[in-house]
Every structure is written in structure tokens, then in C-alpha cells.
Amino acid sequence: MLPDQYPTRLERRMNMFYRRDPVIHGNIATATSGPLKQHHLEQYKKEGFLWFENLFSDTAIMDNLLKEFSDLEKDQSIVKSEQAICDSNSGSLRSVFGIHELSEEFARLTVSDLILGMVRQLLGSDVYIHQSRINAKPGFVGGGFNWHSDFETWHAEDGMPSMRAVSASLLLNDNNEFNGPLMLIPGSHRYHVPCQGVTPDENWKRSLKSQQVGVPDTASLKRLINNSGIAAPKGGAGSLLLFECNTLHASQRNLSPWPRANAFFVFNSVENALEKPYAGTCPRPDYLAAREATAGLSQVHHAQQVAM
Amino acid sequence: MLPDQYPTRLERRMNMFYRRDPVIHGNIATATSGPLKQHHLEQYKKEGFLWFENLFSDTAIMDNLLKEFSDLEKDQSIVKSEQAICDSNSGSLRSVFGIHELSEEFARLTVSDLILGMVRQLLGSDVYIHQSRINAKPGFVGGGFNWHSDFETWHAEDGMPSMRAVSASLLLNDNNEFNGPLMLIPGSHRYHVPCQGVTPDENWKRSLKSQQVGVPDTASLKRLINNSGIAAPKGGAGSLLLFECNTLHASQRNLSPWPRANAFFVFNSVENALEKPYAGTCPRPDYLAAREATAGLSQVHHAQQVAM
Numbered sequence: 214m215l216p217d218q219y220p221t222r223l224e225r226r227m228n229m230f231y232r233r234d235p236v237i238h239g240n241i242a243t244a245t246s247g248p249l250k251q252h253h254l255e256q257y258k259k260e261g262f263l264w265f266e267n268l269f270s271d272t273a274i275m276d277n278l279l280k281e282f283s284d285l286e287k288d289q290s291i292v293k294s295e296q297a298i299c300d301s302n303s304g305s306l307r308s309v310f311g312i313h314e315l316s317e318e319f320a321r322l323t324v325s326d327l328i329l330g331m332v333r334q335l336l337g338s339d340v341y342i343h344q345s346r347i348n349a350k351p352g353f354v355g356g357g358f359n360w361h362s363d364f365e366t367w368h369a370e371d372g373m374p375s376m377r378a379v380s381a382s383l384l385l386n387d388n389n390e391f392n393g394p395l396m397l398i399p400g401s402h403r404y405h406v407p408c409q410g411v412t413p414d415e416n417w418k419r420s421l422k423s424q425q426v427g428v429p430d431t432a433s434l435k436r437l438i439n440n441s442g443i444a445a446p447k448g449g450a451g452s453l454l455l456f457e458c459n460t461l462h463a464s465q466r467n468l469s470p471w472p473r474a475n476a477f478f479v480f481n482s483v484e485n486a487l488e489k490p491y492a493g494t495c496p497r498p499d500y501l502a503a504r505e506a507t508a509g510l511s512q513v514h515h516a517q518q519v520a521m
Numbered sequence: 522m523l524p525d526q527y528p529t530r531l532e533r534r535m536n537m538f539y540r541r542d543p544v545i546h547g548n549i550a551t552a553t554s555g556p557l558k559q560h561h562l563e564q565y566k567k568e569g570f571l572w573f574e575n576l577f578s579d580t581a582i583m584d585n586l587l588k589e590f591s592d593l594e595k596d597q598s599i600v601k602s603e604q605a606i607c608d609s610n611s612g613s614l615r616s617v618f619g620i621h622e623l624s625e626e627f628a629r630l631t632v633s634d635l636i637l638g639m640v641r642q643l644l645g646s647d648v649y650i651h652q653s654r655i656n657a658k659p660g661f662v663g664g665g666f667n668w669h670s671d672f673e674t675w676h677a678e679d680g681m682p683s684m685r686a687v688s689a690s691l692l693l694n695d696n697n698e699f700n701g702p703l704m705l706i707p708g709s710h711r712y713h714v715p716c717q718g719v720t721p722d723e724n725w726k727r728s729l730k731s732q733q734v735g736v737p738d739t740a741s742l743k744r745l746i747n748n749s750g751i752a753a754p755k756g757g758a759g760s761l762l763l764f765e766c767n768t769l770h771a772s773q774r775n776l777s778p779w780p781r782a783n784a785f786f787v788f789n790s791v792e793n794a795l796e797k798p799y800a801g802t803c804p805r806p807d808y809l810a811a812r813e814a815t816a817g818l819s820q821v822h823h824a825q826q827v828a829m
Contacts, residue, residue: 468704
């Protein structure tokens with residue numbers, strides 16, 4: 214097992230420190246061969262995310278995906294499964310995990326040459342899907358998410374050794390000021406904020422509804438936000454957000470009648486395969502964190518066949 | 522007792538209907554003699570609120586008020602009193618009522634010729650303070666408020682007969698996209714949305730933390746928002762929002778490190794004195810709803826001496 218470079222879920226408070234991994238991985242050849250331009254790479258390195266407003270402008274693609282999501286929402290065998298998480302206040306569907314395995318439409322998106330091309334530039338290697346999900350916020354009842362780093366959880370609860378993963382979030386609905394768009398702290402990806410609090414067994418059964426451990430302390434949040442503010446990209450369905458696995462993010466409730474569903478695909482480098490969870494807990498189910506390196510590799514192989 | 526023009530807190534659902542009161546009261550002479558111009562009056566009539574960014578630009582006034590609020594926050598005899606409401610999740614101070622009686626600085630503001638002048642134009646008569654409060658949202662912990670009409674509560678639980686009151690909200694801190702600014706539904710003041718659900722005894726002991734009755738149904742909210750959207754005025758400390766007593770409003774949690782405290786002064790027409798609560802409950806305490814017409818009148822008299 215690799216040494217723990219990012220201690221977290223600690224009994225005592227520990228100050229935040231600079232990340233030990235590069236933000237853009239690989240070498241000049243891998244970083245420059247793909248759809249992202251030099252200014253994209255520089256922005257990603259500095260801010261920890263890239264925003265492409267209305268990237269997928271083909272409404273037929275987006276209509277198909279929304280239809281697919283609507284079918285998933287209606288499928289009681291999915292809604293009642295462990296892969297579906299309901300909001301603890303309203304009971305409405307909050308998240309569905311493993312969407313690239315539930316839906317051919319979403320699977321195709323994860324292997325599109327555009328998204329895969331960008332992700333490979335950033336991670337400097339072949340990649341596989343670590344996790345996929347839709348986070349849904351129906352009008353008036355969709356709940357928010359507190360500030361957190363995804364990597365912090367994937368490291369502690371899934372055993373992801375290094376910060377070498379990226380999330381691609383595709384907007385299935387328009388995201389505006391009032392329906393709970395994703396908020397990010399630019400530059401926060403450059404720091405590891407160790408979190409206080411030991412991880413309970415099967416924490417994910419609670420944490421996916423409301424995160425209690427793996428929550429950064431407010432002093433660190435304040436320092437990071439006062440440094441560079443908060444960004445909340447807004448735009449139409451088909452816009453894409455790429456964000457580094459360690460970029461702190463959060464979102465508000467949906468207080469509008471306008472539903473907000475975003476699909477997330479988390480790409481991990483095949484050179485960053487999962488170890489035992491660093492929090493010492495049992496590994497989470499496969500739909501939350503794919504543990505099979507071969508599955509990852511075949512995914513990439515499939516991707517190359519379909520999209521490249 | 523005047524007949525109930527605005528049935529609410531009902532056992533069965535009842536559709537929303539047009540308000541039975543004018544939006545601007547009095548006559549042409551009262552409406553046009555004051556600081557508000559014709560275009561202000563038209564906008565207020567249409568949207569139900571007026572926004573004056575950085576109206577009180579004198580930083581000394583604002584510093585004084587913030588200092589005063591900070592003193593109130595530290596005063597344990599106030600924080601532990603019934604006039605102070607704490608957030609049910611974080612325990613942080615959420616509201617302090619009766620601030621114009623607790624603080625000379627805030628009292629002076631309620632009788633400033635500018636604010637009183639505008640309010641009299643809108644209400645077409647002399648006025649008194651029905652309620653005053655500060656709603657505070659400290660960084661990271663300040664909770665939000667669901668959509669509601671203040672008049673709906675004042676009518677049901679305080680016995681305010683007609684829609685003839687206006688709230689003046691003064692920003693004590695900068696309000697931005699991330700610290701939970703007030704959101705309003707433009708035009709919603711033109712409709713009464715009867716709410717379903719009978720009012721429990723001493724409802725205010727719970728409702729000031731989290732409103733459960735007096736909540737408009739989502740179908741009506743959706744219709745009103747789809748009609749004219751949502752507005753969330755943002756600006757520096759010293760900005761002023763005047764909003765009609767029946768304009769639907771809400772706000773998000775404060776997910777930023779930037780505190781957000783707004784002072785509210787509710788002016789009611791002396792011709793709209795409180796009756797028995799229309800919900801059939803006991804009247805709420807005086808710091809939530811001033812019941813003394815004489816107090817109101819002396820207030821106005823004092824106002825005239827000081828400010829006019």
C-alpha cells in the first residue's frame with residue numbers, strides 16, 4: 214500500500230498544506246495533444262476547473278439524455294435500490310449512481326472523444342470511470358451540499374492514493390442563480406485540508422444524504438474563499454464543467470420551480486488505481502467507487518474503439 | 522371586527538385570488554408629496570418592491586448601526602430573551618425583534634424623514650412601527666427562509682385586516698450572491714395565496730425558526746415565478762429595500778464566510794390597526810406585533826418632531 218500523502222479524518226486538527234501532486238499530470242506531449250488549448254491548461258492549473266458554456270449545443274443529444282434520466286426516475290427498481298439516494302427532508306430523488314452502467318446514452322457520453330480527449334490531457338494517461346452519478350434537484354425540494362473536496366472522500370473511504378482524477382459535470386437543465394448551481398472555490402485544489410473526525414462504518418449510507426465527516430473546518434474555508442472568492446458558473450443545458458478532484462465545491466437548495474439535474478462522470482488515471490481505504494473502513498460499493506482495474510481498462514479500450 | 526378578506530390557514534386548498542386592497546393607498550395628494558417619484562410609484566405598484574442601492578452612503582451611520590448590532594449580539598440578557606431567535610441547526614443568532622426599542626440608533630432610523638416620507642406616500646396616512654427586527658446570517662452557519670408572505674402571517678396571527686403595510690429592509694452588510702440575499706417574486710403582491718393547514722397554538726415559537734404553516738403551495742409559487750421570475754437585489758451596506766407586505770420572499774443559507782445582517786422595519790398604516798388574529802389564535806407578543814394604537818400614534822408624533 215502506498216504511504217498516506219493526505220492524512221484526513223483525524224482525531225486532532227491539522228493545518229492545511231500544499232498538495233503533493235501536480236495539477237496537470239503526464240508530460241508536455243500528453244498535455245498538449247488534445248482539444249484543450251494552452252490557456253485552458255493554465256486556467257485549470259490556477260483555478261482547478263474549466264467551464265464550457267453550451268458545449269453540447271445539439272438539442273437532440275440533450276433531449277435524449279433528459280428522457281433517459283426521466284426514465285431512470287420512473288423506474289422503481291432503480292429508485293428503490295441502494296444506487297438511488299433520496300433527500301432526507303423532502304424524500305425526493307437526490308442522486309443516482311452508476312448511470313453509465315444503467316444507461317447506454319450516458320455510457321456513450323463518457324467515451325466521447327471530446328470529453329475523453331480533454332480528460333487524458335489533464336491526467337496524462339489512460340483513464341477509467343471511478344464513479345458516475347446524476348445529482349438532481351427538483352423544483353422547490355432539491356437539497357444542497359455543504360463545502361467538500363471529492364478527493365478527500367475518495368482518498369479516505371475508497372483508497373484513491375493521489376490527486377489524479379477529474380470530474381466532468383454535464384448540465385442536463387439550465388443552471389441559474391436560483392436553482393442551486395454548483396459553487397466552487399477557485400484555487401482550493403492546490404491545498405489539502407485535513408478533516409477532523411473519525412469515519413464511522415458504512416459512513417456512505419449517511420454521508421450521501423448529508424455529509425458530517427470529511428467536512429473542512431471553517432477557518433480554512435474562510436482563508437481559501439477570502440483568497441479568491443466563490444465561482445458559480447451558470448448556463449444552459451449542455452454546458453460542461455471539468456473540475457479537479459480536490460477543488461472545494463458546494464451548492465444551495467433549489468428554491469425555484471426550475472429543476473436542476475447535473476450528470477457527473479469521474480475519470481481516474483489508470484496509474485492511480487484504488488488501494489485500501491485510508492480511513493481504515495471497508496471499501497464502499499462498486500457503484501460508488503469502481504475497484505476493478507480491468508473494468509477501467511476495458512472501458513478505455515471501448516472508448517478508443519467508439520470515439521477516437 | 523372587520524370581515525376576513527384574506528382567508529388562510531384553511532383545512533382545504535383554496536385557489537389564489539387578486540388582492541382586495543390597492544397597492545398604493547391614499548390619494549394623489551398623499552402619493553405624490555414625498556421623496557418617491559412617479560416612476561418609483563409605478564414600479565412599486567407593478568413589482569411590489571423598490572431597491573435603492575447604497576442609499577445611506579455615509580459610512581459613519583452604517584458603522585454605528587453595525588456596532589450597535591454587535592453590542593446587541595453580545596448582550597446575554599437580549600440573546601437569552603424571547604426576543605432573540607436562534608437557528609435550530611447551528612444555534613447561531615437568527616433574529617432579534619423589537620430593535621427600535623432596544624437601540625436608540627435603530628429607533629432614529631425608523632423616524633428618518635427619508636424613510637418615513639417614502640412609507641407615508643405608499644400607505645397614504647400616518648404610520649407606526651408594527652414590528653422591527655434584525656435577521657442575521659453569520660458566515661457558513663446562517664440558515665435560510667422559505668417562500669412566504671409576511672402579510673399572511675400578520676393577518677392570521679396578528680389580526681392585520683388589510684394589505685396596508687410596508688417593510689423597509691436596510692442592509693447592514695454587503696449582500697452578494699453567496700451570503701443569502703433576500704429573494705422576491707416580482708408581482709406576487711397582487712395575489713393572495715390562501716395557505717392550507719390550521720395554526721397551532723403559539724405557532725410563533727416554532728415558525729420563527731422554521732415556518733411550517735402559512736407556506737404557499739408549490740403550484741401557486743410556480744405560477745407566480747414562471748410569470749415574472751425571481752429578483753435578488755444585491756449591493757453594499759446602506760442599501761435599502763422597500764417591499765409591500767404581501768410580496769412573496771425567501772432566502773438561501775449563507776454558504777460564504779461573509780456575514781449578512783439586514784434590519785427590517787415594518788410600517789403599518791394607523792388606519793389598519795390590528796384586530797383579533799384571523800386564525801383564531803391568541804395574539805403574539807408585542808415585540809412581534811405592536812397592538813397599541815397609541816404607541817403607534819406617539820411614534821408618528823415623535824417622528825414628526827424629529828424628522829419632518
